[in-house]
Amino acid sequence: MSVLKFIQKLLKIKRFRVTGFSFKNRDRELWLNVKPYKNGRCCPYCNKPGKIIHTAEKPRVWLDVPVCGIRVFLVYHPREIICRRHGRVQEIIPWASAYCRVTYRFEYLLLIYCSIMTQKAAAKLLRLSTSTLSDLLHRTITRFRKGHTIRGLTHIGIDEISYCKGRKYATIVYDLKHSTQIMQFPFLNGMC
Numbered sequence: 001m002s003v004l005k006f007i008q009k010l011l012k013i014k015r016f017r018v019t020g021f022s023f024k025n026r027d028r029e030l031w032l033n034v035k036p037y038k039n040g041r042c043c044p045y046c047n048k049p050g051k052i053i054h055t056a057e058k059p060r061v062w063l064d065v066p067v068c069g070i071r072v073f074l075v076y077h078p079r080e081i082i083c084r085r086h087g088r089v090q091e092i093i094p095w096a097s098a099y100c101r102v103t104y105r106f107e108y109l110l111l112i113y114c115s116i117m118t119q120k121a122a123a124k125l126l127r128l129s130t131s132t133l134s135d136l137l138h139r140t141i142t143r144f145r146k147g148h149t150i151r152g153l154t155h156i157g158i159d160e161i162s163y164c165k166g167r168k169y170a171t172i173v174y175d176l177k178h179s180t181q182i183m184q185f186p187f188l189n190g191m192c
């Protein structure tokens with residue numbers, strides 16, 4: 001097994017792939033170069049592949065869940081694509097929501113911690129300042145609530161998908177008119 005595959009297994013990374021790594025800040029930070037599977041370039045609204053028209057010159061960095069006290073960062077150059085239906089958009093980032101600086105699973109961990117302990121204790125465990133944690137928490141909750149607002153819904157589609165290699169199942173509800181996913185049970189959010 002290669003070192004990259006070992007890191008991928010160890011950190012339970014399944015929705016994207018690790019292409020390189022380095023330790024920084026006296027080995028207190030692990031920086032992972034990552035890439036979406038199948039060359040990514042999918043539209044965030046319809047999930048269909050588009051033509052790449054621009055690659056960000058500066059890489060973007062996302063904070064992931066810490067491992068054994070080591071902070072983990074994901075690094076990637078997001079690309080802009082032309083979707084036949086939605087025009088010029090930034091490709092979907094499998095590990096984080098658009099314009100968010102932390103990964104889905106970091107947000108998930110943040111919500112779990114904040115539901116069982118004080119924000120100060122959660123900030124200490126996640127190695128964040130209390131103000132940063134409070135800001136992230138507010139943004140995450142606002143986004144989740146926004147996602148639950150259903151307006152102008154006229155046609156829905158319900159589907160079932162399997163994940164974790166067919167061992168688990170999730171029910172997905174789509175807004176067929178706008179080609180968007182409106183609900184998912186259970187809420188996976190990058191945990192598998």
Ligand SMILES: [Zn+2]
Nearest residue numbers: 043046083086
């Ligand atoms: Zn699209």
